[in-house]
Amino acid sequence: MSRVSRGPEPADTGGAAGGTGGGSDDAAFTALLEDSAEDLYESAPCGYLSTLMDGTIAKVNGTLLGWLGRERDEVVGRMRFTDLLTVGGRLYHETHFAPLLRMRGEVNGIALEVLAADGARMPVLATSVVKTGAGGEPLLIRTTLTDARDRRAYENELLRARRAAEEAQRQAEDDRARLQSALTVLQQSLLPDVLPEVPGLAAATHYRTASPERLGGDFYDLFPVGGDRWAFFLGDVSGKGPQAASLTSLARYTLRTAAPYAADPAAALAVLNTALTDRYTGGDPRYCTAVFGVLRPDGDGFDVRVASGGHPPAVVTRADGGAEFLDTPGGMLVGILPDAPFTGAHTRLGPGDSLLLYTDGLTEARVGADRDLFGEEALRAFAAEHADGGPDGLVTGLVRLIDGFGGGLTDDTALLCLGVPAAPEGDGT
Amino acid sequence: MDVLTRNNVVVTGRPDGPTVVLAHGFGCDQNLWRLVAPRLEPDFRVVRFDYVGSGRSDLSAWSAERYGALDGYARDAVEVCAALDLADAVFVGHSVSAMVGVLAAAAAPERIGALAMITPSPRYIDGAGYRGGFSAADIEELLESLDSNYLGWSAAMAPVIMGNPERPELGRELENAFCATDPDIAAVFARTTFLSDSRDDLKTVAVPTLIVECAQDVIAPREVGAYVHAAIPGSRLVTLDATGHCPQLSAPEATAEAIAAFARART
The missing domain is CATH 3.60.40.10 (PPM-type phosphatase domain)
Structure with missing residues (x-):
């Protein structure tokens, strides 16, 4: 892996593979170097989108389009980020996500669900950063969406466990309060x-x-x-x-x-x-x-x-x-x-x-x-x-x-x- | 505990100027006014506060009974006005707070002399002959969003809650987490906000009223703004060329100017 340090630029491919190594290792390395910035974006293992400050989608990657089951021209310039969300997610976005993003310039790991064209929902974790101009004025919002299906299932388990624990605790507190009030009444009957x-x-x-x-x-x-x-x-x-x-x-x-x-x-x-x-x-x-x-x-x-x-x-x-x-x-x-x-x-x-x-x-x-x-x-x-x-x-x-x-x-x-x-x-x- | 501490009341601006009270809606807290307040301070006495259950209010004063109805929030607003002995103030309510303002103005007409409603909606759920934009099921979905995001924020907040004096940067995290509320409290506020119906209350408005809406707002669409405008005779409707439900953040200058022009016209 030390060879990576020779040159990170994708363009630097020329004779690099002809170096010291041999066989299939070199072939894999060459493929890595030929990875274009375009392909890194389009086929990234997460959804990417850039929106104008009013939410209009200006750029979206292939991974996200695949999740959405939509064509690029249906989305770019036509949909807003909130259009991709469930209605509840839209409410959450407007009342929590958007204000936080405006105030902080970034938000991390917010749980949302995106809606595919066929109505299927997919849990994602959204992270957004506001890109600002030279004068600090906000220009656009860059957002990544990572697949959170497994994580959400796991979190739901945790939530269920938490709710059960809270319920058990409430029950115990109720029982205790009932016992306490019975004791108080009984005590009063003795005086x-x-x-x-x-x-x-x-x-x-x-x-x-x-x-x-x-x-x-x-x-x-x-x-x-x-x-x-x-x-x-x-x-x-x-x-x-x-x-x-x-x-x-x-x-x-x-x-x-x-x-x-x-x-x-x-x-x-x-x-x-x-x-x-x-x-x-x-x-x-x-x-x-x-x-x-x-x-x-x-x-x-x-x-x-x-x-x-x-x-x-x-x-x-x-x-x-x-x-x-x-x-x-x-x-x-x-x-x-x-x-x-x-x-x-x-x-x-x-x-x-x-x-x-x-x-x-x-x-x-x-x-x-x-x-x-x-x-x-x-x-x-x-x-x-x-x-x-x-x-x-x-x-x-x-x-x-x-x-x-x-x-x-x-x-x-x-x-x-x-x-x-x-x-x-x-x-x- | 006194009301000023309970509701984390912050007073800035010109001490002898007319008073504007900035009331936040569901979701965050008075920080939402951070970009608007400085623009009002040269001319007005600016009052900001957190409803009990939000921001840095005293959570021990919260109860599901009181804050399960808009009346509870209106009592907070009236009690804040009374604690400052305000007279004839302009109550600026964002989102659900616009309807809270209607109730507060009816309860304390001597204290609240005008209402500025920022992206108001008297009813979020669709009904016969009325389009609020949402269904009851949508609101349940929002509650799920609150819950699923609770895991994240509770992890972030844990070190702060446990107290960690040798890590002062946690104080900043706390500030950044201003939209994070106990999910049980947030769920009550969400239900109260989105399931309430204040359409009849609009008829009781007897003070000068300004309505500020955004050109694009998924929570309070323009037809809702038009409904509020029509329901309050003599009200003024201003449509900002802005997107989203929080013009205080997306268009702070225009929002502040609309509020200032309205408040100035009264003096």
Whole structure:
């Protein structure tokens, strides 16, 4: 092949073949050199055409005429480039190809289809260059069209695969969204939409799932139980997911049903204990911790009796700025043993006092650089600092605190805070 | 996100001049006005923008519902006019944007005082007693063209999308790819453009209107230009000795002059 360097001009044929080589190699080489520019154009392995700036075809090669099944004089001066295209291709040409060509002076590898005289379509890849005059003014457009039948078939396969993949992804996303909305509805059924208005009592709640894709296992409620009494509870079931949700639902509705008939708070927890031990027998014990309480109006405040089954102690904040635990030591987890004992406690909420119930997602959050447990004592101190805002102020402060935990909050957290509004300043003087 | 960023609004020209708003049609983006804008800038305040879904608009603001009807594009146009607090502007709409302009002018008559329609068509599909030049099947064929050319551009765009700060020339490629849109978005725009029927809307035009058509235009042939002219009483029809659907590119000087003469006659 090094001999090619001797002279690329087609005219340089004379005695070149008489050189050093022999036989058929020389004959082939001679044929190569005799390849005229005209023949290179006419018989090129791609379609060639030159058009005026208005698209009128001024020159076209034999290869393209062959593809089109047309005579040269049908095409030259009579047809425009867009006349060779399918209607869709014509639209694409006018809205994409032509503007790009005008702006850039060239476009590469645009997929189009040319229409043969007999209506047959042939996929091609079109590349165009604008030839400009000395002053930069556009003179004509040179276009090559390469046969893209094989490539288009291959691309169609790719497109089909892409569409299938996109469809599968859409399907998966739809399924996920449906599941998410089912979970949300189910989660909402485990908690009251809004708390009832209790005369003389302020209440605030917050619920935070550690993961929106998993059903949480915390629950709370506040509801009337006849006369002027109100019952409330807050609890945390073992585990997460659908089983925990089903347990939560059972716990919530059992407590609501038992509340009006229970002689005291411990009796309500005992009913729940029986329900759980009856329901979850054998090798799948399920249990929960819970605080259950009853409120009774008492002068300018409320008399509060609670019972706890294995639940962290409630915090009581006082109008004077103090905060103490309402201790309920020794209460068993609910649902473990048939005759579990539950511990009762009693307090009074006067004006400016609040009772905070929470689940251990809050106190077991990991905080700080050492990822220490937040802890019950820190919660008590925090509650004391935020006591003067009443239930709303305390819960708002806690929500802000939880926000700051970020990834340190690994479990669901429920808050229920009940309080007696502080007496207006100057009242009674 | 504010409208000026969402629609990639660019304001040039004489700040105290009358305002012309240049709105692109289906296919590319405001770059299409690149040769026309400089010719208007000495006398006019020139506003260009990209519809959401095109060019460098905020694609996250796009939805198939809003942009599946010309009304969605008209809302973009009105919101751009409102964001600039325009009054009595000349709205220059290319191709489908001419019909968008009709809707926008009806919705915000205080902001749009005149319409210049560049190669407009109120209906691309043939129907009884009307020749728009295309059939519904032709439009499906266009969608296939969009799709088959997507493979090419996605390959070209991939390095840009992935971010490649050490290769600044990719920024230029991005600019060159201005006609490349997400094919799902382009398909919605294509269907909205080519399947809409705005013939009845032409009756609502109540502002001075200029129609600019090309002598040779396969998308909006001259009989369509004549139809629009006849449907809008008092409209002016200018036929440019130009080929193609984008006279802003094939005959920028004549296009700019037609727009300028029309806008000047109003002041």
